[in-house]
Amino acid sequence: MKKQLIELRVNGESCELAVEPQQTLLEVLREDLGLTGAKEACGTGECGACTVLIDGKPILSCLTLAIEAQGKEITTIEGLAKAGELHPLQKAFIQYGAIQCGYCTSGMILNAKSILDENPKPSRDEILKGLEGNLCRCTGYNKIIEAVMAASTGKD
Amino acid sequence: MEEGMRIPKFEYFRPSLIEDASSLLYKYKPEAKLLAGGTDLFVKMKKKQVLPRVVISLKGIHKLDKIEWDDKEGFKIGPLVTHEALVNHPMIREKFDFLSDACFKIGTRQVRNMGTLVGNLCNASPSSDASAPLLVLEAKLKLVHLYGERIIPLQEFFIGPFQTVLDPQEIVVEVQIPKLAPRTAGSYQYLHKASCVGETLVGAAVLLTMDPKGSTCQEARIGLSSVSSTPIRARAAERILKGKRLEEKIINEAAQVASDETQPRSRPWYRREMSRVLVERAILQAMEKIR
Numbered sequence: 001m002k003k004q005l006i007e008l009r010v011n012g013e014s015c016e017l018a019v020e021p022q023q024t025l026l027e028v029l030r031e032d033l034g035l036t037g038a039k040e041a042c043g044t045g046e047c048g049a050c051t052v053l054i055d056g057k058p059i060l061s062c063l064t065l066a067i068e069a070q071g072k073e074i075t076t077i078e079g080l081a082k083a084g085e086l087h088p089l090q091k092a093f094i095q096y097g098a099i100q101c102g103y104c105t106s107g108m109i110l111n112a113k114s115i116l117d118e119n120p121k122p123s124r125d126e127i128l129k130g131l132e133g134n135l136c137r138c139t140g141y142n143k144i145i146e147a148v149m150a151a152s153t154g155k156d
Numbered sequence: 157m158e159e160g161m162r163i164p165k166f167e168y169f170r171p172s173l174i175e176d177a178s179s180l181l182y183k184y185k186p187e188a189k190l191l192a193g194g195t196d197l198f199v200k201m202k203k204k205q206v207l208p209r210v211v212i213s214l215k216g217i218h219k220l221d222k223i224e225w226d227d228k229e230g231f232k233i234g235p236l237v238t239h240e241a242l243v244n245h246p247m248i249r250e251k252f253d254f255l256s257d258a259c260f261k262i263g264t265r266q267v268r269n270m271g272t273l274v275g276n277l278c279n280a281s282p283s284s285d286a287s288a289p290l291l292v293l294e295a296k297l298k299l300v301h302l303y304g305e306r307i308i309p310l311q312e313f314f315i316g317p318f319q320t321v322l323d324p325q326e327i328v329v330e331v332q333i334p335k336l337a338p339r340t341a342g343s344y345q346y347l348h349k350a351s352c353v354g355e356t357l358v359g360a361a362v363l364l365t366m367d368p369k370g371s372t373c374q375e376a377r378i379g380l381s382s383v384s385s386t387p388i389r390a391r392a393a394e395r396i397l398k399g400k401r402l403e404e405k406i407i408n409e410a411a412q413v414a415s416d417e418t419q420p421r422s423r424p425w426y427r428r429e430m431s432r433v434l435v436e437r438a439i440l441q442a443m444e445k446i447r
Contacts (some may be wrong), residue, residue, distance in 0.1 A: 021165075
């Protein structure tokens with residue numbers, strides 16, 4: 001299949017690249033742009049490890065065509081820190097030990113960011129429901145929830 | 157990434173008019189698939205269950221992501237409207253709260269942001285959550301093809317597990333939901349499997365209309381998903397409620413009859429029992445909402 005030239009906006013920067021239609025956003029982010037924060041685990045939309053934000057909303061990059069992500073604002077975990085300063089959620093995840101193997105972390109943090117952007121003070125239940133599509137096989141859920149709660153209240 | 161998790165190659169089209177999408181479908185059927193949210197299609201393609209030579213994306217077509225309200229005709233929901241959009245739509249939350257409850261149950265936050273209501277209906281899973289509420293709302297689907305269109309009740313759309321009457325050259329361009337009669341409310345109750353995606357084990361939707369005095373039931377509709385080869389209406393149970401005062405005995409009887417109308421293939425005893433329990437709960441909650 002012929003490659004097509006597309007333009008993606010990732011973490012505020014535009015880049016042009018040639019892709020085939022069946023290439024997923026996840027493949028292009030990881031293999032063409034070297035942004036390996038988003039992970040592939042199940043590949044079928046159940047685990048949330050490939051979560052990135054498109055126009056601020058969490059989506060599964062393993063089930064999104066790169067070609068269809070044109071003209072949208074894509075945010076990956078690499079785009080969260082500003083001027084060398086970690087995002088409050090990233091700090092909270094470190095502070096609360098909410099990272100074990102780290103494989104689910106980028107998806108967890110990006111989804112949590114979109115939850116807090118929509119509702120800055122979610123209840124514990126709202127966080128649980130919001131993060132239901134992000135699986136952690138280390139089962140560190142309690143610490144993850146605590147970290148998101150802490151980031152939402154702004155406490156260290 | 158291992159090859160198995162990649163989407164097989166296809167030719168990609170992104171028409172900007174519905175007519176062009178219809179022409180492409182006409183030209184490439186049955187080798188073509190329509191793309192809306194992609195949450196079902198790409199999983200099936202990765203698993204090599206579906207291998208279209210051509211994928212036609214609907215995303216370039218203007219206004220297909222719109223939810224429109226008309227005072228006479230009710231809602232018209234386009235094929236690119238996501239579950240999340242339905243969950244967040246103020247008028248749907250207000251007038252059809254049990255439909256947004258069902259949409260909130262679907263998938264995960266990420267899946268709801270991608271997956272569309274129409275795509276979910278076209279996938280025709282017997283356990284589709286939105287189907288039960290849409291059946292009791294007597295929703296209709298508008299299907300278009302290159303040379304015309306037809307409007308069919310959702311009830312007639314499903315013909316078996318993952319099977320619909322949709323012709324390979326047709327596109328579902330609209331879900332039509334009629335406005336509600338006064339003194340009407342609905343409820344959606346469900347149980348789900350304890351798995352990571354929480355597929356629905358039994359889903360029960362009830363829509364009730366009470367008479368002006370609020371004592372007698374004028375209209376009753378019961379929809380069930382995941383308990384038959386397609387989502388169904390429990391018509392015999394509905395007849396028990398219509399024209400009656402909704403007292404405990406009548407409600408119990410209707411719930412039992414609804415349960416008898418199901419034909420679950422796996423875990424039949426449990427699914428029947430839960431159908432009875434959930435229909436009863438949905439009737440009580442709908443009554444509570446009308447009060």
